[in-house]
Amino acid sequence: VILHGTRAGVRTLTLNRPDKLNAANDELLLSLTTALQAAEADDTVRVVVITGAGRGFCAGQDLGDVSGRNMTFTEHLNHTYNPLIRTLRGLNKPVISAVNGVAAGAGASLALAGDIRLWAQSARLIEIFSNIALVPDSGSTWLLPRLVGYHRAFELMALAERVDAAEALRLGLCEHVYPDGTFADEVQAYAERLAARPANALKLTKQALNAALTSTLDDALDQEAALQQLAGDHWEHREGVSAFKEKRAPQFVRE
């Protein structure tokens, strides 16, 4: 259910249930979490891309796979979705959500959760949970108001209206939109650009930003001072300064 591919330091994980717009069953969610952990452990991987096969990104929970399940909703989330979102957000490598098509429900949460969100022109995001009288999950209630403010988040969740790519760009739900026809190539090119950046510095930046999302200014300043030490002691920093003085491009990728 998850296709793995690696090129030029970029590990692409493709949700692969295209007949159902990559709706998530337990196997898909647990496999994606395992795949993220494997990418973390693999030193040749510098950037992770999550995308979908076919015309959808992820239509959220597979609604054909919920009846008869012997777990409560709470147990289900704690077993599958929550470990996935925690792993993704805590990954020490940049994760790109490459939203190739519709992202609905928990699929919308996954689309928002990446460090970078790249969209195909025809992609759509729907906070669709209220259509089936559920609460947004998989981190949407935490992330969306931080992106668009409380009121816009509530409206998107209450009315479950489709957000198209132009609107997503305007609202800050994605960083870039590319034509459908060249989307995969654009994503790979973007990811390779990110892969050439200093991996240790980006790891620490991700840690700092994630901590700062819930901290005070005082705590953020302390955190910056601690993490800057780790960055400054790393060879990447020496390489960056040498390259600047020698008027050449820095080489942050070592074989």
Ligand code: LHQ
């Ligand atoms: C699907 C699905 C799907 C199964 C499309 N399941 N087959 C919930 C419950 C419990 C615990 C934890 O968390 C959650 C979180 C959630 O994610 S709740 C939200 C669940 N997702 C939805 O309610 C979305 C349902 N899907 C739709 O509303 C539409 O399919 C969207 C708006 C996503 C796309 O519409 P269209 O582009 O018109 O495509 P389609 O509806 O024709 O779908 C294509 C096929 O995919 C179709 O199958 P078929 O055999 O008729 O060709 C759909 O049944 C299937 N599919 N989503 N979630």
